[in-house]
Amino acid sequence: MxxxxxxxxxxxxxxxxxxxxxxxxxxxxxxxxxxxxxEFNEQRMNQSTRLSISGVQVKYSAKLEKKELVLTDEGGRYILKPIPYGPFQQMDNIPANEHLTMQIASQVFDINTPPNGIMYFKDGEIVYTVKRFDVLENGSKLLQEDFAQLANRSEENAGKNYKYNYSYEEMAELMKKYVAAYPVEIEKLYSLIVFNYLICNGDAHLKNFSLFRNEQFGDYTLTPAYDLMNTKMHVKVEPDTALQLFKDDFMSEEFKSGSKYTRVDFLELGKRIGIKTDRVENIISRFTSKEEKIIELVNNSFLMDELKNRYIENVALRRDRLMR
Ligand SMILES: [Zn+2]
Known part of the structure; x- marks a missing residue:
């Protein structure tokens, strides 16, 4: 087997x-x-003052031809993400990490994700492969806007760290403005924020969340999740969350004493963005209660053994904080 x-x-x-x-x-x-x-030689590292994996990640577009995936400039239905080059640790495990994290999101927590898997280049190098969710079977493209676009923030008007100098609370406010089904969609966004915290994804910035725009109704809904990964295993110094939780200087007593977000902070965020307390409690409990299933997937993943243990330890620490 x-x-x-x-x-x-x-x-x-x-x-x-x-x-x-x-x-x-x-x-x-x-x-x-x-x-x-x-072949590619660019080291795309001087683009941002804040160094992130997504900033150095190169992506290729591919399409299905008979029994193979082939590279294409047009009509690509797949994105191939090989090992990035950059100043990070254990980079050759990044494709396996992204694959594992996307599988945990989908299988353990029912987070909407595009189909994805592990493939190999002809010479054996691992590559993470994901199906595009913005192209339909008939080839038509869905309109998609990321939260940097929705917030009208770019490097030109908000500086090099425009993707990071923002808060999840403000992201929720944008959703309130654009999304008619806010009560449903906000719980999905909130769940994703809690998931990213649990799984140590410190790179969930404005461009890593998007909405679909329904042209017919002029309405928006959250797209499937993408670019999910435990970044802590690769980036030594990184804040725990890509964006701060709150739009103001609010600090819970717990945060003041430990400089770490804990359960109370996520409860506060949930309250601020209009999710009922019992539902917020339920969401957090859901993310703190599936330890065994996560460990099983980590152990079956394509990560090297040493990193499997680190992944499990990283998540255990965050789970503790979310339960405190
Ligand atoms: Zn399968």
């Missing part, structure tokens, strides 16, 4: 039937790509 390169469950093949269906419309695709990593 080997494990499925999509859902990480046991299977006799590289992908289980369910994952083949979700990722490749049922076609039995070769998970070894017919090409090696395309």
């Amino acid at each position: 080997s494990k499925c390169h999509g859902c990480l469950k046991e299977t006799n093949d590289s992908y289980c039937r369910t994952c083949l269906q979700k990722l490749f419309n049922g076609r039995k695709i070769n998970y070894i790509l017919p090409f090696t990593r395309p």
Whole structure:
């Protein structure tokens, strides 16, 4: 038996039937790509004063052709994310980390995510592969706006750290402005914020959240989640959250004493953005109660063993904070 390169469950093949269906419309695709990593030499590291993995990540566009994925400039339905180059630790584990984190989001917490899996370049180098969610089967494209666009923030008008100098509370206010189904969608956004905290994703900035715009009704809904990863394993010095929780200088007593967000801070955020207290409590409990399932997925993942343990320890620490 080997494990499925999509859902990480046991299977006799590289992908289980369910994952083949979700990722490749049922076609039995070769998970070894017919090409090696395309050459590129740019080190995109001086773009931002705040160094982030997403800032150095290179992405390729691919499409399905017979039984293989091939690179394409147009009509790509897949994004390939190889090991990035940059000044981070254990970078060769980044594709496995992103894959694992997306699987935890989807399988353990029912967070809406696009189908994704692990593939390899012809020379054996690992690559994280994800299906685009903004292109429909018939090729038509959905309108998508990220929260930097919604907030009208760019490097030109808000400086190099424009993606980070903002708060999750203000993001919720933007949703209130644009999203008619706010009561439903805000719980999804809030859940994602708690998830990112639990899983140590310190790079969940404004551009890593987006809304779909429904042209017909002029309405917006949250897109599936993307770019989820435990960044703490790769970035030594990084704030725990990409954005601060609150738009003002509010600090709970707990935060004042430990400089770390804990349960009370997330309760306060939930209250401020209009989610009922019992629902906020439920959401937080959901994220603190699935330890075993997370450990199982981590152990089945493509991470190297040493990092599996670190991943589990990182999450345990955050869980403690969310339970305190
Ligand atoms: Zn599978």
